[in-house]
Each structure stands twice: as structure tokens, then as C-alpha cells.
Amino acid sequence: MISTVLTWALQRRLASIAHFRDNPHDVQQRVRADLLHTARGTEWGRRYGFADAPSAQEFAQRLPISSYEDLYPEIERVLRGEANVLWPGTVQWFAKSSGTTNARSKFIPVTRESLHDCNYRAGRDMTALATLHYPEVDILGGKTLSLGGTHSPNPFRPATTGSRVGDVSAVIMQNLPAWAEFVRTPPLELALLDEWEEKIARIADHVLTADVRVLAGVPTWMIVLLRRVVELAGATTILDVWPRLGLFLHGAVAFGPYRELFRQLIPSDQMHYLEVYNASEGYLAVQDEPNSEDLLLLLDHGIYYEFLPADQWEATEPQAVGLDQVELGRTYAVIISTNAGLWRYKIGDTVRFTSLAPCRIRISGRTKHFLNAFGEEVVVENADAAIAAACQATGATVRDFTAAPVYFTAHDGASRGGHQWILEFVQAPQDTAQFTAVLDHTLRQLNSDYDAKRHRDLALTPPLLTVAPPGTFERWLARKGKLGGQHKVPRLSNSRELVEEILDELKK
The missing domain is CATH 3.40.50 (Rossmann fold)
Structure with a gap:
């Protein structure tokens, strides 16, 4: 009986899901208006004129796109107990986020809303x-x-305030x-x-x-x-x-x-x-169809979305587009404004749209987690698919992996590069050379930039595979204080810092 009652109550949300699925732009404009109205009396709201009810275009013109580092001075004040800085009231809970090689934790406000x-x-x-x-x-x-x-x-x-992070x-x-x-x-x-x-x-x-x-x-x-x-x-x-x-x-x-x-x-x-x-910033999407890998954007959950095209990631004054301007197949960095007081915040993830009506996406990687040391532009989505193909072809099962650039000098003095992949297997491949070949072949099929650099080994050599014994990545996470919870091993990096740390772990 309890199961029946709970199921009935929860399925009332299905009508709301259908509404934002069918009316994405109207719902998002209402969310933006609600956020601005609620935060109009905060310090941030007064600074940027939220009381004027700016349009989507005015909102984008007035507020800068911000990284965590950009917002940190205000977030630190919220952490210390100041009220009405980014969001009304005092915030008691904070999500402590990491998951990168950067040792510094991020503290994301978690408001009641x-x-x-x-x-x-x-x-x-x-x-x-x-x-x-x-x-x-x-x-x-x-x-x-x-x-x-x-x-x-x-x-x-002070502990007596009851404020918590985690x-x-x-x-x-x-x-x-x-x-x-x-x-x-x-x-x-x-x-x-x-x-x-x-x-x-x-x-x-x-x-x-x-x-x-x-x-x-x-x-x-x-x-x-x-x-x-x-x-x-x-x-x-x-x-x-x-x-x-x-x-x-x-x-x-x-x-x-x-x-x-x-x-x-x-x-x-x-x-x-x-x-x-x-x-840590909230729930953004969910798989709403059983036989599809696409994720439906959650549009009535207090998050207003904008999207930054790849050619704007390093721009001095980056120009984001709204949900009504995105294009199928392009890669975008996700920009969010939320009911936790994050305003035009770069979450760090990248997505591509697979459907515009309804708005469905696939996560393609991280703005800082990719391989592009030689112009190859390999993203996490490419890496995951290539690893999966190599596992299927060789009967292998991967526990964890990471990859980074490696630089070589050819005998004729020409500079070339490659990628070093460190993998921890649950079931090792029957043929490691075949695993490497399938990994390389799949990346070439998925990514034309990688394929061009691999042509005749002129710019990129074949992948260099390093097999780590069981427990290697877990020990690295433990040493970094990141064992358990939401923490994970970064898949790709343009820096060799993580790879060198893992290689040091193998020597112990």
C-alpha cells in the first residue's frame, strides 16, 4: 500500500516533465525571471540591476561569465556567514567539490531552494x-x-553555527x-x-x-x-x-x-x-527514454542555461548562446545561473545536443579534461567510446584509466607526439597489441582531427599503453584525499602531472 501511494504521488511529476519537454523556451524564460526576481535585493542583484527584470539579452550583456575563481571572493563571504550576497539569506550547507588534479576544493552553496x-x-x-x-x-x-x-x-x-560542508x-x-x-x-x-x-x-x-x-x-x-x-x-x-x-x-x-x-x-x-x-551545482539532465543514451535537460529545476561554443572558450569576452540558439552536433561548455546564487557560472562540463525538440544532450567531456597538445582535440566522449570498443574486441574489462600527451623526437630531428594511456584492468585483454590497435582505430573513426594527426604517424605516433596493477588508481585517490563519494580519476589531461603521479605510484 505504501508503495502504491508513493508511486501515485511521484508520478504526478510526469505532467510537469511533459510540460517542460514540450515548452522548453517558455519554461526557461520563466526560470530566469524567477531567479532575478528572488535575488533582486541581494548584493549581486543590486549590482547588476535584477529589479529591472532584464531580458535574456540584457542579462547576458550585464553579467560576466564567471569561473569558480571569479566568483570565489563572493562565495568565501557566503562561506563565512554573510547574508544576501549572491542569494537571499544565509547559506548553511556547501557541496565540497573536487575531482581534478587541483588540490584546492571548491565550495558550492546549497540553498534551501x-x-x-x-x-x-x-x-x-x-x-x-x-x-x-x-x-x-x-x-x-x-x-x-x-x-x-x-x-x-x-x-x-565556528562549529556552533551548524554550517556544514561535504x-x-x-x-x-x-x-x-x-x-x-x-x-x-x-x-x-x-x-x-x-x-x-x-x-x-x-x-x-x-x-x-x-x-x-x-x-x-x-x-x-x-x-x-x-x-x-x-x-x-x-x-x-x-x-x-x-x-x-x-x-x-x-x-x-x-x-x-x-x-x-x-x-x-x-x-x-x-x-x-x-x-x-x-x-555539485545541481541536477542538470536525466535519461528519460529507456532505449536511448540521450539525456533530457531538466528545465524547471531552478537552473537557467546558456551555452558557450568551443571557439569562445578562450575568448577575452566570451559570447554564449541561449537554449533557443544552440545547434545540433556542436560542442558547448555549459553556463548556468541557479537558485544557489551561481550567476552565469562555467560548470566546466561540455555537451552536444542530439535533439532540439525536446532538448536532449550527451555529455562530451570537460573544458579542462581533453587532449589537444597537438591539435587532435580528443574529448572524454571519444576516449570512453574507444576504450569500450577495445574492451569488446579483446574481452577486456577496464577498471579505470587516464591519458596525457607524451613527446618524442624522431631520429631525423622532427618533433612528434603521442598519447600515453594508463589503464587498470579487471580483466586484461587477450592481446594488448590488439587492444591498442582498436583504441587507436576507433579514435581515428570518431575524431577527424586525431585521424589527420595520425596519418602516416607524421604528427602523432600510435598510443603508448601502460598497464597498472589492481588498486593503483585507488591508492592515488587515497593519497590525494579523494577516495569515495563523487571523486573520480580525470580521464584526459593536457598536463602530464597526473600521469607522472600515477607512474610514481607504480614504482612504489
């Missing part, structure tokens, strides 16, 4: 879509196993409404443990006898937990432990390299996968 109107609304949308497409799973009849990070006192304020998943779990807490596992005292190895061990022990129907989290760390559960249960697959498991809500990293790992652990055609595009 962003928590409820963005994160929780997106959670209801995901659940409503899942109950619509996969009714046989009866996801609300059992437990959702959610795996996240932890939170701690805000270092910028992984966005921990912020969300700590503030969940009672009904959501009723259907999830493990309990908060385990879910929010900060020591990752202890957390995995204790959660695995706790959920052995639970009726888990849904998994939710980052594929990288969910695999670690599932293996521990199978080991503790003395089982062959996870279905021996949770026979009614039917859905994995996943995000943060591309799922392609992990698909075979999950198929081995959950060998069932009745297991479903639903991707979400979430970040």
Missing part, C-alpha cells in the same frame, strides 16, 4: 520515470541502496524528507562514515539481508561495494543476494567502461540502467 527545487525535484523525476518505464521492478516496494560521501563542519565558521550526495542524504529515508539503505550513521574502507565493509555487512531493488551512486565505487557483498555472501552474483534488484541510477562518470563489469555481477536482462547528469 536548490536542495528542494533542484536536487529533490530531480530525485522525484528520476523515480517517476523509473516507475513509469520499469513497473515490474516495484522500486518503492523495497530499498534503494545509495552510496555517497560524507560531510564535516564548515572550516570558515560531498553533495552527503548533503542531500542528510536533509532527505522522511518518506525518502524510509525507502533507502543503509542508515545515515553508516552512509555518512568518512573512512572509506570502513564504510564499504560496514555497509556491505548491513545490506546483506536487505530487499534491495535499486542501486544509486557512482559506478566506480558501487562496483567495489557489490564485490564486497558478493564475497561476504559467498555468492556467485549479486542476484543471489538481491533477487529483486532491477535498477541502477548512475552518474558522475560515463557508464560505458563499466557496463561489462555490471553485466558480470548482475547477469540479467531484467536489470535496467538509468543515467543522471548531476554535479
Whole structure:
């Protein structure tokens, strides 16, 4: 009965999803107007004339596009407890974000509005879509196993203020409404443990006898937990432990390299996968059609979108376009203004549109995570697809990988370059040379710039493959203080800093 009532309540969101799917531009203009009206009395709102209700064009002309570093002086004031700086009131919660080689953490404000109107609304949308497409799973009849990070006192304020910072998943779990807490596992005292190895061990022990129907989290760390559960249960697959498991809500990293790992652990055609595009800044998109990899932009969740074409990324005065101006197939950096007080903020992700009506996207990479040392312009989307193809061709399964440029000097004195790929396998390829060849061939098929540079090895040599033993990337993450939660290994970098750190790890 509880499952039926919750399903009915959640599926009321389906009408709202249909509305913004069918009326994307009207909905986005309303969101922008609401954001400006709400923040008109803040310091930022007074500085840029929000009370004038500027049009979309005026809004873009008045406000600069900002990186985290640009906004940090104001964000630090919010962290220290100042009110009405970027958003009305005082902010108590902050999502602590990293995931790059930069050791400095980012602190993203999480306001009441962003928590409820963005994160929780997106959670209801995901659940409503899942109950619509996969009714046989009866996801609300059992437990959702959610795996996240932890939170701690805000270092910028006295502990007595109650302000906290942490992984966005921990912020969300700590503030969940009672009904959501009723259907999830493990309990908060385990879910929010900060020591990752202890957390995995204790959660695995706790959920052995639970009726888990849904998994939710980052594929990288969910695999670690599932293996521990199978080991503790003395089982062959996870279905021996949770026979009614039917859905994995996943995000943060591309799922392609992990698909075979999950198929081995959950060998069932009745297991479903639903991707979400979430970040510390909020939920941006969700897979709304079961048989498509495209993600529907979430347009009524307190986020106003603009998009920066690739030729504007390094411009002195970059010119973004609105949702009504984007073109199919082009790569854009995502610019957001949010109900957490982030104004024309460069989130760092890049996307390309696969549909304009409705507005669907695919994540193509990061503005700082790509390979372009030699004009090859390889993005994360290319890398994920090439790794997946190489795995399929050679029977391999990749646990993690990263790649960076490597420079060579030919015997005739001509400078050439290449890419060094460091991969950690769960199942090593039957033929490493074949794996490398398929990786290279797929990249050439997907990326004309890479193909041109690889022609006759004139500018780029074939990929250089380095196999790392199991646990290498996990040890690197632990050493960087990034084990667990939303943290992940950057896939591509134009710098060799990360690759050199991993190579140093291999020498230990």
C-alpha cells in the first residue's frame, strides 16, 4: 500500500516533465525571471540591476561569465556567514567539490531552494520515470541502496553555527524528507562514515539481508561495494543476494567502461540502467527514454542555461548562446545561473545536443579534461567510446584509466607526439597489441582531427599503453584525499602531472 501511494504521488511529476519537454523556451524564460526576481535585493542583484527584470539579452550583456575563481571572493563571504550576497539569506550547507588534479576544493552553496527545487525535484523525476518505464521492478516496494560521501563542519565558521560542508550526495542524504529515508539503505550513521574502507565493509555487512531493488551512486565505487557483498555472501552474483534488484541510477562518470563489469555481477536482462547528469551545482539532465543514451535537460529545476561554443572558450569576452540558439552536433561548455546564487557560472562540463525538440544532450567531456597538445582535440566522449570498443574486441574489462600527451623526437630531428594511456584492468585483454590497435582505430573513426594527426604517424605516433596493477588508481585517490563519494580519476589531461603521479605510484 505504501508503495502504491508513493508511486501515485511521484508520478504526478510526469505532467510537469511533459510540460517542460514540450515548452522548453517558455519554461526557461520563466526560470530566469524567477531567479532575478528572488535575488533582486541581494548584493549581486543590486549590482547588476535584477529589479529591472532584464531580458535574456540584457542579462547576458550585464553579467560576466564567471569561473569558480571569479566568483570565489563572493562565495568565501557566503562561506563565512554573510547574508544576501549572491542569494537571499544565509547559506548553511556547501557541496565540497573536487575531482581534478587541483588540490584546492571548491565550495558550492546549497540553498534551501536548490536542495528542494533542484536536487529533490530531480530525485522525484528520476523515480517517476523509473516507475513509469520499469513497473515490474516495484522500486518503492523495497530499498534503494545509495552510496555517497560524507560531510564535516564548515572550516570558515565556528562549529556552533551548524554550517556544514561535504560531498553533495552527503548533503542531500542528510536533509532527505522522511518518506525518502524510509525507502533507502543503509542508515545515515553508516552512509555518512568518512573512512572509506570502513564504510564499504560496514555497509556491505548491513545490506546483506536487505530487499534491495535499486542501486544509486557512482559506478566506480558501487562496483567495489557489490564485490564486497558478493564475497561476504559467498555468492556467485549479486542476484543471489538481491533477487529483486532491477535498477541502477548512475552518474558522475560515463557508464560505458563499466557496463561489462555490471553485466558480470548482475547477469540479467531484467536489470535496467538509468543515467543522471548531476554535479555539485545541481541536477542538470536525466535519461528519460529507456532505449536511448540521450539525456533530457531538466528545465524547471531552478537552473537557467546558456551555452558557450568551443571557439569562445578562450575568448577575452566570451559570447554564449541561449537554449533557443544552440545547434545540433556542436560542442558547448555549459553556463548556468541557479537558485544557489551561481550567476552565469562555467560548470566546466561540455555537451552536444542530439535533439532540439525536446532538448536532449550527451555529455562530451570537460573544458579542462581533453587532449589537444597537438591539435587532435580528443574529448572524454571519444576516449570512453574507444576504450569500450577495445574492451569488446579483446574481452577486456577496464577498471579505470587516464591519458596525457607524451613527446618524442624522431631520429631525423622532427618533433612528434603521442598519447600515453594508463589503464587498470579487471580483466586484461587477450592481446594488448590488439587492444591498442582498436583504441587507436576507433579514435581515428570518431575524431577527424586525431585521424589527420595520425596519418602516416607524421604528427602523432600510435598510443603508448601502460598497464597498472589492481588498486593503483585507488591508492592515488587515497593519497590525494579523494577516495569515495563523487571523486573520480580525470580521464584526459593536457598536463602530464597526473600521469607522472600515477607512474610514481607504480614504482612504489
